[in-house]
Amino acid sequence: MQISSAALLKASGTATAPATLAERYGRVRRASMALAAPLSAEDAMLQSMPDASPAKWHLAHTSWFFEQFVLGLQPGYRPLHPHWQALFNSYYQSIGPAHARARRGLLSRPTLAQVLEYRAQVDERIGRCLHADALDEPAQRHLLLGLQHEQQHQELLLTDIKHALWSNPLQPAYRDDLPPAASDAAGSACWLPFPERIVEIGAPPWPANAGFAYDNESPRHRVLVPAHALANRPLSNAEYRAFIDDGGYREPLLWMNDGWAQLQAGQWRHPLYWDDALEREYTLGGWRALDPDAPVCHLGWYEADACARWAGARLPTEFEWEAAAAACAPAGNFADTGLLHPAAQAGDAGRPRQLFGDVWEWTASAYGPYPGFRPLPGSAGEYNGKFMCGQQVLRGGSCATPAGHVRASYRNFFPPAARWQFSGLRLARDA
Incomplete structure (x- = not known):
């Protein structure tokens, strides 16, 4: 069944659809970077338990997803860093091996700066494809899936760093400037x-x-x-x-x-x-x-x-x-x-x-x-x-x-x- 680009865009999962896929893509990717902005390089590689992942890994994995499932569909595409493929695969066994989840906090290399450069390179390549209207229907579907996937990892970045910072004896705040969550009176439940x-x-x-x-x-x-x-x-x-x-x-x-x-x-x-x-x-x-x-x-x-x-x-x-x-x-x-x-x-x-x-x-x-x-x-x-x-x-x-x-x-x-x-x-x- 053929789905038009307009229908795919309507299915982007937002209350008000952006004018283009490029705008939607850029907005979601910038949101991840904003959430990571309060973190130091040391913060970004913390893994406080096997169920959580370092912020650096979240930033890399979501980029890997777009490279693997969108750019990888382009004829003749070659990965930016072939030796990173297993590091940032999560659980897609049909694609290849994945670094053990409980050991993601040991990945001091690549550095945070290298991961951010990787994100920028993936974004540049995705942007070129979108500008040239070079993504076919399967690639567009995977791009929209990847945006939803990245939003899930935005929440995980917050919950994972909360656990990591709480596990520190100093228990520092993720952000000192967060406003108090002023509540209304709950009132009696009925x-x-x-x-x-x-x-x-x-x-x-x-x-x-x-x-x-x-x-x-x-x-x-x-x-x-x-x-x-x-x-x-x-x-x-x-x-x-x-x-x-x-x-x-x-x-x-x-x-x-x-x-x-x-x-x-x-x-x-x-x-x-x-x-x-x-x-x-x-x-x-x-x-x-x-x-x-x-x-x-x-x-x-x-x-x-x-x-x-x-x-x-x-x-x-x-x-x-x-x-x-x-x-x-x-x-x-x-x-x-x-x-x-x-x-x-x-x-x-x-x-x-x-x-x-x-x-x-x-x-x-x-x-x-x-x-x-x-x-x-x-x-x-x-x-x-x-x-x-x-x-x-x-x-x-x-x-x-x-x-x-x-x-x-x-x-x-x-x-x-x-x-x-x-x-x-x-x-x-x-x-």
């Missing part, structure tokens, strides 16, 4: 009832649809959602503090067996980045007083699930979440607001709020394929489908997600013990 219904879930396969969607969001299909109720807002810090104060981290009956084992091994007593007095939390702006009204964040799925049980509730399924979010505009506290931290927002108590932005919301749903799922063709098909095992679905985006990147059908996924993302919860219950 339940919003939803009747039993059949709902349309997911997105049509891209690029045939009118907007971008990853392959794991398709095909669109019908799901019977039983009658249920959702909390009108995410759980707050004060509400989670009540769970802690009531012995939530000491009661094994609330926890999944694997979660209890993780709690014991990691000596979890509160969310990641809270202090032991439960009065302060480490943010990208350094240590700050805990805002009782702000959505609780940096919870793993095990913690979110245990807290929901304690509250006499449960986590929503991803279908319950998407059915509620489909009627809401994907607007909220995203990275573009400049807060880089969750904040409470006032709103109509009779409508769901903060479904988008602030915190990713854990769901009760295991990450798996939709009926009839088909991965993207070629090596790009390794992007999502190969991770459909041992992960839980999160929805909605966070305060570190670029605006315009998420939508109601967007499916994020992480292992249930992962805590370093801006992840929280919204309660649900059966009708």
